[in-house]
Amino acid sequence: MLQIESLTKRFSGLVAVNDVSFSAAKGSITALIGPNGAGKTTCFNMIAGATAPSNGRVMFDRHDITQLTPEKRCDLGLSRTFQIMRPLAGMSVLDNVMVGALLRTTSLSVARDEAREILASVGMTSAADRSAASLTLPDRKMLELAKALATKPQLLMLDEVMAGLRAQEAERIVAVLQTLRASGTTILLIEHVMRIVMSLAEKIIVLQQGEKIADGSPPDVVRNPRVIESYLGRKGAAA
Amino acid sequence: MSGSTTTRRQVALGSIFLLILLLLPLVVDGYYQTMLTTIFITALVGIAWNLMMGFAGQLSLGHALYFGIGAYVVALMAERYGLSPWLGFPVGFLVTSGLGLVVGFLGFRFGVKGVYFALLTIAFAEFARLLFEHWDYVGKTGGLFLGSVKPDNRSLITLRGSATFYYYAVLATTLFAWLWCGYLVRSRLGYFWRAVRDDEDAARALGVRAFRVNLLAAGISAGITGIAGGWFALMNGNLFPESVLGMRVSIDFIIAPIVGGLGTLCGPILGALIVVPLNEIAKEAGQALGLNGLNILLYGTLLFIVIVAAPDGCWPWLANRLALAGRSSSKPDGP
Ligand SMILES: Nc1ncnc2c1ncn2[C@@H]1O[C@H](COP(=O)(O)OP(=O)(O)OP(=O)(O)O)[C@@H](O)[C@H]1O
Ligand SMILES: [Mg+2]
DSSP states (O other), rough: OEEEEEEEEEEEEEEEEEEEEEEEEETOEEEEOOOOSSHHHHHHHHHHHOOOSEOOOOOOOTTEEESOOOOHHHHHHEEEOOOSOOOTTBHHHHHHHHHHHHHTOOOOOHHHHHHHHHHHHTOGGGGGTBBGOOOOOHHHHHHHHHHHHHHHHHHEESSTTTTTHHHHHHHHHHHHHHHHTTTEEEEEOOOHHHHHHHHHOOOOEEETTEEEEEEEHHHHHHHHHIIIIIIHHHHHHHH | OHHHHHHHHHHHHHHHHHHHHHGGTSSHHHHHHHHHHHHHHHHHHHHHHHIIITTTTTOOTTHHHHHHHHHHHHHHHHHHHOOOOHHHHHHHHHHHHHHHHHHHHHHTTTOOHHHHHHHHHHHHHHHHHHHHHGGGGGGGGGGGEEEOOOOOOOOOHOOOHHHHHHHHHHHHHHHHHHHHHHHHHHHHHHHHHHHHHHHHHHHHHOOOOOHHHHHHHEEOOOHHHHHHHHHHHHHOEEEEEEHSSHHHHHHHHHHHHHHHHHSSSSHHHHHHHHHHHHHHHHHHHHHHHHTTHHHHHHHHHHHHHHHHOOOOOOOHHHHHHOOOOOSSSSOOOOO
16 A cells, blocks of 8 residues: 655754655554654655655555655545644634545535544544634544544554543544554554554554664564664663 | 524624615715725725635735736726726736736745745735836826716716716625625635645645645635726726835735734625725825824724734624624634
């Protein structure tokens, strides 16, 4: 479904992502993990088209999409959330989600119905008419997810949507993701909560200082000495 | 209050307002009819400008470009070629919306945003003013004059006539533009406009074709402004580059929608109702007192008061008072 080849991003002097390649199979959940500043979000931005790579290619459904605009990629079925949430602050929650739904339909009433359904699935029905600017942090996270879902993605990319959520809210998202996977949606997620990563992902990719240091099934990755040393070990020590 | 009751109130009060406007020429003389027509023209440009600024989030400080070119196109076609403004208006609309697309294209294609986009729009307008001030064909700084209306004039053909004729004609145009814009901002396109206004990158991540959506706002806004310019030309009978293409014109036109409320459909109308009479009073007072520029001082004061007292503009405040506001939490996108 998704294949990235030798992606590299240099910011004046700093190599944020260095020659990273990996793939995500259709209908699977792939997790991208790594310490702060490892280059995960930068990777996402290159896949979604928000940042142009210095080097490398992004293949989606066997097509090279490296040169396409973000809106074109979304049209092709690739949707993302932003780590730093970006609600459309002058609009209501429902209208936010409708913008995403209107990508696939020209009918406002169809889009409105779909948006309501999606809001219900993430438990935000009661917030539908509120201003997106007035939401609490967990609700903003949910709104990010709802907006991305509204575009009916084939590949859904989630940048730390569960960070800062209470266990119960995170569980709700986990349930949504499991349903999506069952319906054939491919998911790529950045997540720090290892418990969630281990329970959801078929495949884990570990980045550290812009380089990929591991790529494999969850059990393999957590046994990898480099991963333990650079990421899990440190987290373990901190906990 | 339930949604349908609010809607009914909106329709009822809107109809009463329109009815008053329709009957007003029966009781006020030509002087006030002309002033009201100026209010309509100001509201018309305000609605157009607000479409770009309030709904699509693009700051244009050069709308005089479209107003002036629209005015000159209609006037030149009528005066030099004897063509009816019925033809002049469509041509004016096409030319000015085309110009809006060109300015928008240059801005959006090369990522010129915010203040820099505003500077770009000023540059275009000023360039046009300078060009017209040195161009023989349009009469240079000496201006362009429409011949006086003939005795056997048929207003419905020449679109020229009495103060009362312009009153109804511009009222109809403004009403039409208001309805059109109201339809647009509630449409799919309107959702996309508000999305790019709030956060262009987030909107693009949701598949909104920001470039095209932005261009449409610029083109439609410019075209409507051109039509307003055309009516100004016919009504005024004379045009000078400074009086229709000047920087002052661009600034004058954005006061009303800001005072009335950005991103609202009725704001520009209410704003024009406040700003134009005030301007008129200030001009007269200025002349009487020998204080030139008193109106500018007044504009400044008025803007200051509005920004402090009602930062969303007067319309959202008034709509609340009249219990016309819809869902109270969302932005005042209501009529
Ligand atoms: N636009 C930018 N300009 C310059 N440097 C940047 C830019 N964006 C990111 N960086 C740098 O690139 C590196 C990788 O950042 P990135 O946001 O991709 O990390 P991350 O893995 O998502 O971290 P986190 O877990 O904190 O979200 C960091 O050192 C960051 O400071
Ligand atoms: Mg990040």
